[in-house]
Amino acid sequence: MKVHHLNCATMCPFNEAFTTRGGAWTARGRMVCHCLLIETPRGLTLVDTGLGLGDLAAPKQRIGRAMLALGAPSLDPHECAVRQVEALGYRADDVRDIVLTHLDFDHAGGIGDFPAARIHVHAKEFDAAMARASVGERERYQPAHWAHGPTWVKHREGGDTWKGFDAVQPLSEALPDVAMLPLHGHTRGHAAVAVRADDGWLLHAGDAYFWHDEISTSPWCPRGLAWFQSAVAIDDGARRRNQQRLAALAASASDVTLFCAHDANEYDRLRARSRGC
Ligand SMILES: [Zn+2]
Incomplete structure (x- = not known):
């Protein structure tokens, strides 16, 4: 399957010294929302969406003043997934499936731009986003993102194993080369997404x-x-343990390319590699 690496929202947090190695105190950092667009036999699949057009139209309501100040997203409509899909010659309705690592606003903000897509998410994440049980969860989950009433596909822990990770769930019989790996901690139902690309496995680790x-x-x-x-982890112990599991995977599995959602270094490298640069 051909895979495109997309940055669907640049963020410029204060400041560079706090958010990179060797950065300046007087400069802002650079972070991305690293998403995947996968060309499959049954249409297009997105992994995460970054921010959507609706977020850019009403940022205070849909992102929140605190995150606008902290993350300083660029709010460039050309970065929205739907605009990048169109730039590749497709229509929004060609996106049939969207797989989300979790439902934080910076990952699910664009799902409303793809009304024909089924939204795949871990069942625990769906429950957490609907309940919004804590102050932090009322801040991070924005119901406006799913106000269009999408078709949800809630995935429970599967019985498969993958590279030493258990409870793995292939997305569906139609999408056997995309699988969800539970990596809870950042949120209650956070997951990584494994994709078998033409040149090996990709593992989108979200915010793990x-x-x-x-x-x-x-x-x-x-x-x-x-x-x-x-500060934002719902279970910081689980988050740390899952980071150690990912470090062990990175050290042992030469056929897996790991990356997270917000590291601009990883994004730049993989974007260049996918374009043959
Ligand atoms: Zn995030």
Whole structure:
């Protein structure tokens, strides 16, 4: 399957020193919303959506003042997934399935731009987003994103294993090469998404980590990103344990390319690789 790497929202958090290695105190950082567009025999599949056109039209209502200040998204409509799909020569309705690592606004913001798509999400994540049981969950989950009434496909823990990860659930019989791996911690139903591409496996780890060195043999993370991840995790112990599992996978599986949602270094490298640069 051919896979496109898309950045569906650039964020410029304050400041570079807190969010990169060796950054300046006076500059803003650069983060991305790394999404995948997969060409499958049954149409297009998106993994995560970044921000949508509706978010750009009403950012205070749909993103929130706190996250606008902290993340400083660029709010460029050309970055929205639907505009990038169209730029590739497709229509929004060609996107038949959207697989979400979780339902935070910066991952699910664009689902309303694809009204024909089925929305795949872990069942625990769906329940958490509908319940919005805590103050943090009322901030992170924005019901406006699913106000159009999408068709949900809720995935429970599957019986398959993949590269040492258990409870893996292939998306469907029609999409056997896309699978959901439970990696709870950042949210109650956070998951990674494995995709068998033409040149090996891709593992979109969502927000299971934020900086590439976190899953290296010498784990390290910029202070601001380390603080943010702990502050917003629903279960920080589970999040840390899952990071260790990903680090072990990165060290052992040469046929798997791992990346997270927000690391611009990983995105730039994989975007260039997919374009043959
Ligand atoms: Zn995120």
